[in-house]
Amino acid sequence: MGPLVPDIISGNLNFIAALLIGVLFGMVLEQAGFSSTRKLVGLFYGYDFTVLRVFFTAGVTAMLGVIALEHFGLLDLSLVYINPTFVWAAVAGGLIMGLGFVVGGFCPGTSFCAAAIGKTDAMVFIAGAFAGVLVFAEGYPLFESLYKAAPWGNPRIFETLGISQSMFAFLLVIVAMLAFWTVSIIENKVNGVKEKPVRFTPYYIALASAGILLAGSAFIFTGRKASLLKTVNAPGFAQDYKLETMTPDEFAYRLMNDRENKLQIMDFRPEEERKKMNLPGATAYTLDNLFEKAPSRALLFRGKINVFAAEDELTERKMAIIAEKMGFKRIKVLQGGLNEFREQILNFKPAKTASKFELENTYRFRKKAGREIRELIQKAKPSGPATRKLKRVLGGC
Amino acid sequence: MKETKYMNSYLAGFLLGLLLLATIFITGRGLGASGALKSLTVAAVEAAAPAHAGAATFYKDYAADHSGGPLKNWLVFEAIGVLLGAFISGLVSDRLGFKFEKGPSATTRMRVAGALTGGLLWGVGAQLGRGCTSGAALSGMAVMSTGGIMTMVFIFAGAYGFAYFVRKLWI
Numbered sequence: 001m002g003p004l005v006p007d008i009i010s011g012n013l014n015f016i017a018a019l020l021i022g023v024l025f026g027m028v029l030e031q032a033g034f035s036s037t038r039k040l041v042g043l044f045y046g047y048d049f050t051v052l053r054v055f056f057t058a059g060v061t062a063m064l065g066v067i068a069l070e071h072f073g074l075l076d077l078s079l080v081y082i083n084p085t086f087v088w089a090a091v092a093g094g095l096i097m098g099l100g101f102v103v104g105g106f107c108p109g110t111s112f113c114a115a116a117i118g119k120t121d122a123m124v125f126i127a128g129a130f131a132g133v134l135v136f137a138e139g140y141p142l143f144e145s146l147y148k149a150a151p152w153g154n155p156r157i158f159e160t161l162g163i164s165q166s167m168f169a170f171l172l173v174i175v176a177m178l179a180f181w182t183v184s185i186i187e188n189k190v191n192g193v194k195e196k197p198v199r200f201t202p203y204y205i206a207l208a209s210a211g212i213l214l215a216g217s218a219f220i221f222t223g224r225k226a227s228l229l230k231t232v233n234a235p236g237f238a239q240d241y242k243l244e245t246m247t248p249d250e251f252a253y254r255l256m257n258d259r260e261n262k263l264q265i266m267d268f269r270p271e272e273e274r275k276k277m278n279l280p281g282a283t284a285y286t287l288d289n290l291f292e293k294a295p296s297r298a299l300l301f302r303g304k305i306n307v308f309a310a311e312d313e314l315t316e317r318k319m320a321i322i323a324e325k326m327g328f329k330r331i332k333v334l335q336g337g338l339n340e341f342r343e344q345i346l347n348f349k350p351a352k353t354a355s356k357f358e359l360e361n362t363y364r365f366r367k368k369a370g371r372e373i374r375e376l377i378q379k380a381k382p383s384g385p386a387t388r389k390l391k392r393v394l395g396g397c
Numbered sequence: 398m399k400e401t402k403y404m405n406s407y408l409a410g411f412l413l414g415l416l417l418l419a420t421i422f423i424t425g426r427g428l429g430a431s432g433a434l435k436s437l438t439v440a441a442v443e444a445a446a447p448a449h450a451g452a453a454t455f456y457k458d459y460a461a462d463h464s465g466g467p468l469k470n471w472l473v474f475e476a477i478g479v480l481l482g483a484f485i486s487g488l489v490s491d492r493l494g495f496k497f498e499k500g501p502s503a504t505t506r507m508r509v510a511g512a513l514t515g516g517l518l519w520g521v522g523a524q525l526g527r528g529c530t531s532g533a534a535l536s537g538m539a540v541m542s543t544g545g546i547m548t549m550v551f552i553f554a555g556a557y558g559f560a561y562f563v564r565k566l567w568i
Contacts, residue, residue, distance in 0.1 A: 003425030014424065015474045021420050022478015023485070025428055028416060030486035032409035037498050039403075041567050044560040053406035054413060055535065061414025062539035066421060074422075081426040083528060083537045085544030090533075093526020094548045096518050098555015102563050104515010105498075105508075107530040108523060109430035109479065111516070116480040117487030118495045121512050128513040129431070132520015133438040140455035147525060152543065160543040168541065207407060 001293050002075040026113055035114040037105035037121060044102055046190040049183035056176045064214055064221070067169055071221040073326060076293040085160075087150035104128065165226070169218035177211045225291055228325055232318040239314070241321050246307055246332045248344040249362070252369040254305075255280060255376065262303060268310040268319055269338070277338075278380035279309060280373075290323055299328045306330055312337040345370050346377075402490075417539050424471070427536020431523035433476030435459075440467040500567035511566050526551075 005014050032054045033039045042048025069075035101107060106114060106125045114122030136143060152160075158168035184197030198204050232238050246254075254263045258281075265282035267274060274284060289295035299306055308316045308323070308331060316333040323331050334341060348366040403409075417428055439459050443450040450456040463470060487493045499508035523529040526548045528537070534552060537545010 002422040004422070005424045009423060014471065015469075017423055018471045018474035019478040019481075021416065021423075021428070022475035022480075023482035024416050024478075025413075025475070026479035026482025026484075027486040028404075028409055028413045028482075029479070030483040030492075031404040031490070032406065032413070033403035035483060035487065035492070038500065038567070041500075044556050045564065045568050047568075050403070050406050054410040055530075057407050057410025058413035058417060059535055059538035061411050062417040062421070062535075063541060065414065065418035066539055066541075069418075069422060077540070079425050080421060080540060081536075082540050083533055083542040083545035083548075085542070085547065086527070087547070089525050089527065090544055090547040091551050093522045093524075094551020095555035095558075096522030097526060097529065097548075097552045098557070099559045100515045100518030100522055101552065101556040102515075102560045103511050103566070104519060105512065105566070106515065106519075107430070108434060108519055109428075109529065109531045112430060112476060112479045113483035114498075116483035117492050120495055120497045121499065121508055124509055124512040125516040125519075126434075128516020129434050129520040130438055130441075130516075131513075132517040132522075133431075133434050133524060134442070134520070135517065136521045136524040137438060137442065137453070137455040140453065143525060144454070155543045156541045157543045157546050158541060165541070 001073065002069065003079055007293075025109075026116065029110060029113045030117065034110040035117050035119065035122075037114065037119070040107075040110055041102065041105050046186050049187050052183055053180060056179060060173050060176050060214065063169060063172070064217060067165065067218065067223075068221045071224050073224060073291075076291065078288070078292050082154040082156065084154050085152040086148065087152065089147050089149065092146060165223045166218045166221075170215050173211060173215035173218065177208070177215075225287070228322045229287075231325075232321050238317040238321060241317065243317060243320050243324070244332045245335045246305075247335050248341045249365065249369075251307065251334055251341060252345045252366070252373060256369060256372050260303075262305050264298070264301065264304040264306050266299075266306060266308050266319075268308060268315060273311065274382065278377055278382055279338075280376040280380040282309065282380075287319065287322070290319070290326060290328075296326075296328070299323065299331070304330065305332060307332050307334055309334050310337055311339055313340070346374060414539075417535065421536075421539060426471070427532060427539055428475070429472045429528065429532035429536070430476060430479070431519065431529040432470070432472035432532060434520065435524065436463075436467045436470045436473045443467065500565075502568070503566045507566060511563070 005017075009017060029035070033050050034054070039048050040051055043051045066075065066077075066080075070077055097107070104111075104125050106122060108126075108129055111122045111125045111129070115126055140147075156165070158165045161168065181198060187193075188195065188197050263281070265279055266285040267279050267282040268285055268287075271284075283298060285295070290299075306323075306328070308320045310316045310319070313333060313336050316337055320331050320333050336344075345366055348363075348370045350363040350367070420426070420428055439450070439456055442456060450460075459467065467473075484493070497505065497508070499505065503511075519529065523533075526533055528534070528545070528548065530549075530552065533545045534549030537549060
């Protein structure tokens with residue numbers, strides 16, 4: 001499961017990866033024509049829209065790739081750097097960079113490429129860029145309040161807009177295709193080309209079909225969490241789903257006699273509930289943990305029986321179904337939830353007369369278990385989270 | 398206007414997208430460029446005026462976030478790679494050689510002043526906006542970050558908005 005850094009690739013190997021990625025980045029940019037300032041700026045005067053085509057195609061490709069990897073559980077997005085949102089810094093910084101683009105004719109990445117093949121104007125630009133960073137660094141006290149104003153955290157664009165991830169991705173691909181079409185018309189007009197910008201040739205038909213396929217894929221690769229949640233929340237689905245269960249009696253027995261340390265309780269209750277009653281040896285767990293690289297590993301320990309616990313069985317069932325659909329095994333739900341467990345074991349009140357011999361045994365067990373487990377609960381430490389979260393990689397520019 | 402043949406734009410974009418995707422999968426972060434400028438600037442200031450670098454907030458914040466020193470930085474290595482890669486590509490496609498590029502009606506002095514000023518604006522803007530076209534706009538779009546996409550929109554809005562006033566430089 002990605003990202004491979006820092007678990008699989010770490011330390012100096014990461015820097016070698018950086019170098020290799022950089023080499024490929026530089027090659028693609030240069031091959032695309034980003035080492036020429038006139039080609040870059042053409043975007044803003046209508047004579048060459050290469051930048052828009054490359055940039056938009058790359059963005060859409062990578063975005064759908066991220067969506068697909070996440071859908072198949074191959075990428076843990078909680079560990080991926082999501083650029084933070086600081087509204088006014090983004091607005092002001094963006095406008096300053098935009099002015100810099102038309103005045104300087106480059107952006108930083110493209111200026112590196114151009115300088116590498118000997119463009120002297122790009123070298124001048126880079127010198128200016130160093131000066132700019134220095135200006136910001138030295139003037140930081142002046143910029144600081146703007147730099148840190150209106151922090152929104154790390155929201156995703158579809159959350160901000162209040163639409164589904166699929167819908168946003170779909171719309172973006174459509175907008176990109178329309179933009180490609182429009183700019184071809186403008187480009188031909190500005191350059192005096194008589195040819196129609198889009199014709200029925202195999203090339204354009206292939207391009208359009210690829211675009212339509214990409215746009216449609218946005219709806220196939222739905223956000224994994226969102227789609228699983230939708231499935232389990234469908235009326236009746238979770239109740240009827242076949243899951244392994246554990247009776248309150250067995251749960252109590254295992255709580256008291258777990259010498260082999262087989263029982264692993266995933267406590268899905270919210271924090272305030274957990275504070276009221278600690279479950280001995282339980283791990284605090286959330287829906288999100290199931291999708292996270294490090295915490296979800298706990299479910300893979302060999303020889304453990306994973307019992308999902310929540311106040312009610314329905315919540316347990318939903319979480320267990322999601323876990324099962326994600327390929328985790330040996331998961332049981334506590335029958336009737338902790339509500340039932342409380343009633344049956346902790347606060348057990350036998351009916352006046354025990355009519356049958358077996359029932360008498362059960363009653364005796366429950367009374368004893370209730371007493372012992374109440375003590376265990378008293379002694380239990382508050383359940384910690386699944387695993388300390390790995391830190392997000394520090395990214396950005 | 399095509400002196401040398403460049404790669405098809407959509408193909409180049411697709412390859413760039415795959416590279417960005419691979420980068421995110423491998424490292425958990427996108428591509429970047431202006432971060433390398435920042436690292437080098439910090440390194441230069443730390444070498445030239447260590448007392449100042451130890452006192453000013455910007456450098457102190459930077460040092461707190463980057464334990465291995467400013468040069469042992471992912472983006473610095475990546476930027477070295479970009480220079481290498483672009484050089485290789487230029488070599489292969491026969492585009493190497495010193496050349497000063499400017500608009501047809503711009504004077505050399507105008508272009509030098511423009512490049513310097515433009516670079517300076519990018520230096521400030523990319524710090525303020527937490528990334529440039531690569532780190533904020535492109536990588537931000539890939540992970541659908543609100544902040545990244547917002548920065549992208551304003552970069553292009555700014556460029557289109559100001560383009561008319563500096564057209565002498567280019568057309």
